[in-house]
Amino acid sequence: MKIQQIHHVAYRCKDAKETVEWYKKNLNMDYTLAFAENHVPSTHEPDPYMHIFLDAGMGNVLAFFExxxxxxxxxxxxxxKWVQHLALKVADRDTLVAYKEHLEANGVEVLGVTDHSVFHSIYFFDPNGHRIELAYDDPGAAEMAAKxxxxxxxxxxxxxxxxxxxxQAAWLHEKEMDKV
Structure with missing residues (x-):
């Protein structure tokens, strides 16, 4: 037995429509599906909900429940707050910087670019308070990851x-710690 991939990751949201619009506008994610019921299918609990799904690329799905x-x-x-987060992969540094500029232009406070040696990333919060990380792999990532x-x-x-x-792996963040 072996897990194939993540089917979807689900979080709670404050407002389904606001969440869909925010992810479309800020991260260019496509809204793909919605379920809504007055009873929870797994527990049969009477509790209305809206379950929305967004395309996170390459078969990955980000979902929310209102x-x-x-x-x-x-x-x-x-x-x-920095511990629980969702990290999404982007192609390269140019894409990461373009997202940073796009997010900031939309009024989103962005932290980074942070150098993790193996990858580089930015951090911000969605309208629900969930911390999001966008990251790209360093060109030398394979060698560093093996080390x-x-x-x-x-x-x-x-x-x-x-x-x-x-x-043993302190070298991963030594450059970043030198800036502190």
Whole structure:
């Protein structure tokens, strides 16, 4: 048995129509499908919802649920905002910079470009408070990823014992840390 790919990733949204329009306008994603029911098919719970689907490219689907009868959306206050995010891949640096400029022109606050060595990315929030990352792979990504993968097991073991950052792959962010 082996997973083939992600079928879809689903998040909650405040307003389905606003979410569709925001993703179309800011990320050029196509709105592909909607389901709406007054009962949840899996649990049979009586609860109206709107379930929308957006094309995230190459068979990847980003979905949202609007749940009008539930309490206002919140987030896990014990988890920093930067942790939970959705990362979407773009072709190259020119595309990433074009998205950054496009988002900023639409009033979206953008952080980055951040250099992760293996990839480079920008970060921003959608209208629902979900953190989104756009990233492109560095031209030398395959070689760097292989170097980092070679130490993954020993890093995980060291982390498990010490709960301190192992240094075997510290080179990934040394350039970025030099800027701090």
């Amino acid at each position: 749940l009008p009868t539930k309490p206002e959306m919140g987030r896990d206050e014990n988890t920093p 980092a993968a070679a130490v993954k097991d020993e890093m995980l073991e060291e982390w498990s014992r010490t709960k301190r950052a192992p240094r």
